[in-house]
Amino acid sequence: MKGLVLKSTGSHYKVMLIDEIENSALPNYDETKIIDAVLRGKLRLDQIKSTNPVVVGDRVELIQTENGWAIDAILPRKNYIIRKATNQSKQTHIIAANIDLACVIASIAVPMTSTGFIDRFLVTAEAYSIPAAVVFHKIDLIEDQPDAMAYQQELADIYKSIGYKVLLTSLKYPESLQSLKSLITNKITLLSGHSGVGKSSIINAIQPHLNLKVGKVSFKHLKGKHTTTYAELLPLDFGGFIIDTPGIKEFGLVNMDKYEVSHYFPEMRRYLGQCKFNNCLHINEPGCKVLQALENGEITQSRYKSYLSILDDEDFREVLK
Numbered sequence: 323m324k325g326l327v328l329k330s331t332g333s334h335y336k337v338m339l340i341d342e343i344e345n346s347a348l349p350n351y352d353e354t355k356i357i358d359a360v361l362r363g364k365l366r367l368d369q370i371k372s373t374n375p376v377v378v379g380d381r382v383e384l385i386q387t388e389n390g391w392a393i394d395a396i397l398p399r400k401n402y403i404i405r406k407a408t409n410q411s412k413q414t415h416i417i418a419a420n421i422d423l424a425c426v427i428a429s430i431a432v433p434m435t436s437t438g439f440i441d442r443f444l445v446t447a448e449a450y451s452i453p454a455a456v457v458f459h460k461i462d463l464i465e466d467q468p469d470a471m472a473y474q475q476e477l478a479d480i481y482k483s484i485g486y487k488v489l490l491t492s493l494k495y496p497e498s499l500q501s502l503k504s505l506i507t508n509k510i511t512l513l514s515g516h517s518g519v520g521k522s523s524i525i526n527a528i529q530p531h532l533n534l535k536v537g538k539v540s541f542k543h544l545k546g547k548h549t550t551t552y553a554e555l556l557p558l559d560f561g562g563f564i565i566d567t568p569g570i571k572e573f574g575l576v577n578m579d580k581y582e583v584s585h586y587f588p589e590m591r592r593y594l595g596q597c598k599f600n601n602c603l604h605i606n607e608p609g610c611k612v613l614q615a616l617e618n619g620e621i622t623q624s625r626y627k628s629y630l631s632i633l634d635d636e637d638f639r640e641v642l643k
């Protein structure tokens with residue numbers, strides 16, 4: 323029997339049974355087919371290196387044991403979003419697998435999202451060829467601050483010009499969530515971002531019956547309170563699923579070669595193979611087309627700064643010396 327993993331709480335998995343056809347297409351949500359499963363001992367041993375061997379969105383093979391259902395195997399993943407717990411950490415964490423759209427929920431109000439965070443998320447989505455969108459949420463909080471509004475618009479324009487879908491949303495403006503609804507219909511969509519940025523609130527606004535727990539942002543620390551504790555795949559009554567996830571502080575990149583990083587910046591990818599040196603890292607090399615594009619404004623300073631910051635990660639650090 324096959325199943326779709328809806329939620330993992332460490333040792334127990336909430337799984338929806340699916341048939342062969344649903345395994346290659348978007349499954350229909352059916353509450354009566356939800357079961358509780360554990361991991362088969364053997365699988366746990368095989369995957370010991372990963373902090374979370376089976377993740378939300380996984381398609382799995384199930385067997386029935388005398389104690390109930392057990393996950394016997396993970397079916398091949400179409401893609402997944404993976405990160406390091408922190409930029410320095412050696413531990414990796416897979417956020418979700420088999421997704422059609424990855425949305426980073428950002429805010430330039432509170433909690434504030436840095437362009438570095440957004441760009442690391444987008445680089446990871448590019449690495450697995452997952453279509454990505456940038457959602458600037460809580461726009462109501464800055465509507466009386468012209469400088470903040472201008473900055474938000476500048477960022478929105480940067481991401482749009484690269485080819486990403488960009489949305490500006492707020493709970494105060496229900497119509498702003500309509501465009502999100504049309505974007506995610508009939509897809510499996512992941513929402514990620516800092517704690518308190520409004521991921522669960524957005525889902526409640528488009529699907530009130532889900533009634534997800536939301537938490538206040540601390541005035542003192544300007545941070546969320548980690549209200550959502552487990553990622554969960556939730557059904558949408560207009561078609562598809564949405565994955566609510568716990569807020570994360572940083573987005574550390576995993577398993578990337580330093581020469582690969584620029585491939586995951588679409589505006590740099592354009593110049594691939596055109597630099598004078600074929601091992602160009604676009605830092606200070608002569609005849610570098612990426613640096614020329616930066617000079618003439620085709621590549622923005624903000625994105626290039628993120629590129630350099632990624633090359634400054636512990637895994638690559640020697641290249642900037």
Ligand SMILES: Nc1nc2c(ncn2[C@@H]2O[C@H](COP(=O)(O)OP(=O)(O)OP(=O)(O)O)[C@@H](O)[C@H]2O)c(=O)[nH]1
Pocket residue numbers: 459460461462463491492493494516517518519520521522523524535536537538539546547548549550551567568569570
């Ligand atoms: N002003 C304003 N506040 C919002 C908006 N959306 C959400 N909030 C508030 O932001 C706070 C955090 O919302 P949550 O939905 O819990 O945030 P989250 O991203 O799910 O946080 P974690 O589960 O901790 O990762 C709550 O107090 C919400 O009411 C918005 O559009 N405008």
Ligand SMILES: [Mg+2]
Pocket residue numbers: 521522523535536549550566567568569
């Ligand atoms: Mg939440």
Ligand SMILES: [Zn+2]
Pocket residue numbers: 597602603604605607609610611612613
């Ligand atoms: Zn170059």
